[in-house]
Amino acid sequence: MSIFSSGQIWAAVDWGADSYKAFLIKKGNLVDTKAGEQGVLKVEDQAFEVTLRQLIDSWLSAHGEFPIILSGLVGAREGWVEAPYIHTPCSSVEIQGGVVTVPTNQLKNVFIVPGILHTGEDYPEVLRGEEVSIIGAIKEQALSDGWILRPGEHSKLVRVAEGGVSLLSTYITGELFKLLDQYSSLSRHSGIEQKTSSIDFMTGVRTALKSGCLSKVLFSSSTRRLVSQIEAEHVSSYLSGLLIGHEFRDLKSMGLDDIVVVGSGQLMELYQLAFDELSIKTTLLDSDRAYLSGAQLILESLGVDS
């Protein structure tokens, strides 16, 4: 029985280190969202239940009890209840099987989704939070074999084989961009409001594609401005292109030529430009849709009444 068509009410909360995003589903429709800075690292004295009730207070007042699916750092060692990592290769069913029921006082039916651990040849790889969107994307695309990329602060690349997760990489592309754009010498002399330039973004992508060494190529943000090859107001666009180009150089080195991208917003337009440059075919899937599709799949597997 599909919960989307059942008239039930349920919620899903992507509860990360520094922020949260919550979704309320009623009769199969997304009826409300909430988002804020109340991340897991800001919850003191393990007051997770109280905090969660505050975050979705108006929903509880209006609807009473309903099942809640939690994902993200909330299920890590430093979170509410640890949901141990599921090891690759793993299917959606195995991930669903690792869902942990949270012991609560006033709330009922609170569940935490486990992360995924990949023991690589050189070092381990993990994701926690993104597994919900990944499950959703596999379902939405009826994907048996292929690649999924979920860009963000930490961009996650997942290899799908036989409908499950077989390989996993993390690119800290978004976080590097924020650090360099806010704090580094590459941008500090500009002090000029930045405008998006897809031309300079693509110059950055192409420059990075030619060089394997990010710590070398990054300095070109300074030198190109110095000799007026880029305007001061376009340094951020160029820097973004360098970082995404560096990530894409690695994607291309794996030989992938077809990818499902889970994302939304203006950044996806820039990603699309870069994928076109590399002649990689992309299917774009809205990140909220992928997340809710995955959360629904998990809820169905739990067989909970609400």
Added chain:
Amino acid sequence: MSIFSSGQIWAAVDWGADSYKAFLIKKGNLVDTKAGEQGVLKVEDQAFEVTLRQLIDSWLSAHGEFPIILSGLVGAREGWVEAPYIHTPCSSVEIQGGVVTVPTNQLKNVFIVPGILHTGEDYPEVLRGEEVSIIGAIKEQALSDGWILRPGEHSKLVRVAEGGVSLLSTYITGELFKLLDQYSSLSRHSGIEQKTSSIDFMTGVRTALKSGCLSKVLFSSSTRRLVSQIEAEHVSSYLSGLLIGHEFRDLKSMGLDDIVVVGSGQLMELYQLAFDELSIKTTLLDSDRAYLSGAQLILESLGVDS
């Protein structure tokens, strides 16, 4: 006539964006140094002469007038007087020829050394400040052909051909380390005082040497700690190894097997470990010695009485 043997008094100031380091030479000996945070970007209303006098006030009181060689951002567009870049390929003599005499009110014989601009195939490269040490290293090592590396916030690699500078690269390795170690998610959960571990440093070097993608490999700082492959107190050492390993991967790709390294302090011991791993033969030259040797060469070329 060598100024080191002449009994003259002179000073050299490496005056960068965020800090300065000043050297006083008397009868060929280094007799005093001063250093502080009064970088070029903190000088307001072009008050460079007043600021310089304050920085070396006690030296002026004790010795009266003496020639002063300035290098670094002080000679850039945003500095005191612009000393235009000398283009590669360039000899030490050509760099000396680009020295600019600063118009002053109370001080006499103040000179600014020009930077070097390399018009690369893909993007330009520059250095400003490091040229003094480079000239000094070429002289000290009687180097006709070879490579010089000057590690730092921005690590500079110089190809020396026919005794001059023919090629130039900048790795922002040190700056990336500071940003990631201070502000990133890779280190924020530790909150633990860091201890130097050469073993974890070398694990970082070897991990980076295997991977061309820095934004991917950096995340292993988090995951190795998560699965206890490195201790929380050694995350900074591992991170440093990843960044230096990434830089060295690029050095190795150029086929260089013999290098002059201009530097000092504990970091040089770690660099030496990484060079040994790559079987690159190194000659270590103290950075102050290289700087003063270069500054002396410049002063001699100016033919100034002091």
